[in-house]
Amino acid sequence: MPSDDDDEFGEGGxxxxxxxxxxxxxxxxxxxxxxxxxGDVKEAKRCVKxxxxxxxxxxxxxxxxxxxxxNGHVACVQYLLDQGAGQQYxxxxxxxxxxxxSMKPKAMDKNDTVNSxxxxxxxxxxxxxxxxxxxxxxxxYDIDACGNTSLHLAATGGSVDVLKCxxxxxxxxxxxxxxxxxxxxxxxxxxxxxxLQKATRQKECYASGTGxxxxxxxxx
Numbered sequence: 001m002p003s004d005d006d007d008e009f010g011e012g013g014x015x016x017x018x019x020x021x022x023x024x025x026x027x028x029x030x031x032x033x034x035x036x037x038x039g040d041v042k043e044a045k046r047c048v049k050x051x052x053x054x055x056x057x058x059x060x061x062x063x064x065x066x067x068x069x070x071n072g073h074v075a076c077v078q079y080l081l082d083q084g085a086g087q088q089y090x091x092x093x094x095x096x097x098x099x100x101x102s103m104k105p106k107a108m109d110k111n112d113t114v115n116s117x118x119x120x121x122x123x124x125x126x127x128x129x130x131x132x133x134x135x136x137x138x139x140x141y142d143i144d145a146c147g148n149t150s151l152h153l154a155a156t157g158g159s160v161d162v163l164k165c166x167x168x169x170x171x172x173x174x175x176x177x178x179x180x181x182x183x184x185x186x187x188x189x190x191x192x193x194x195x196l197q198k199a200t201r202q203k204e205c206y207a208s209g210t211g212x213x214x215x216x217x218x219x220x
Contacts, residue, residue, distance in 0.1 A: 029056035036064035036080065039073030044080070054083035061115060065089070069117030069133065072126045077117070077133070086136045089116055114142045122150040122166060125159030130166065140166050147178035155187040160195055173200050 032052035035043040044064070048054055057063050065085045068076035080086070118138040121129040130150075134140065140150040151171055154162045173196060176182050184196045 025051070025053070028052040030058070032056060032064050033058055033062070033067060036073065036076045037067040037071060039068070039071060039076055041073070041075040041079055044076055048083060054080055054085040055088055063088070065117050066115065066120065069126070069129050070120035070124065072121075072124065072129065074126075074128050074132070077129050081132070081136050086117075086133070086138065089114065089118075089142075090137050090139070112143060113145050113147075115144060116142045116150070118142065118150050119144050119148070119153050122159075122162050123153040123157040125154075125157050125162050127159065127161045127165060130154075130162050134165070134169060140169050140171070143177075147176070149175060149177075149183075151175075151183045152177055152181070152186055155183040155192055155196065158187070158189040158192050160191050163192060163195055167199060171199075 028047065028051050032044060032047040032054070033056065035041075035047055054064060063085065065077065065080045067073075068080060116138065118130065118133045118140065119142070121133060122140075143149055144153070148156075151163070151166050151173075152175075154166055171183075173183055184193065184200070187193045187196055
């Protein structure tokens with residue numbers, strides 16, 4: 001006759017003896033990616049507490065920080081930065097491929113390219129995230145797989161406020177992507193074109209009177 005324990009847990013033993021399926025590191029990291037994709041910062045914190053890696057990279061190359069920035073989730077972006085997720089993107093300044101005297105598209109060099117959270121935030125017009133990433137030392141001069149800087153992508157996306165934010169870091173409107181386009185070439189909204197044209201006409205720093213040149217970046 002079955003015992004009370006058998007009735008509760010089924011034949012073959014108690015619940016304490018049943019096997020619990022172990023969650024793999026890959027599954028943990030996937031849960032964090034999904035949380036950051038939808039902007040669930042509470043779930044993101046739980047995932048990291050339970051062992052998810054803030055700097056995890058999915059097979060497609062995307063990271064939690066990339067998803068959070070791409071989809072405009074400010075709280076997730078800030079949390080991930082606090083967890084050190086920005087270090088894999090922080091670069092050393094202007095890569096050689098984006099030399100300031102560049103007037104022709106350069107041959108593609110994958111060593112110089114990066115799929116940066118700043119690129120996506122600039123393209124989609126997420127001003128607060130752009131500001132947060134710049135404050136975290138993300139370089140606006142990093143180039144994507146098409147040779148675009150964040151300024152190219154902001155011009156394409158059409159956000160005047162994001163353009164102003166990026167231009168406050170110093171910029172060079174003559175820089176061309178690997179298809180030969182400058183930021184102005186990619187700007188199709190009247191207000192973004194007007195801003196970039198105005199910046200082009202400015203010959204010296206308003207505050208200091210220092211003339212802009214190939215060696216002195218423009219600031220807006």
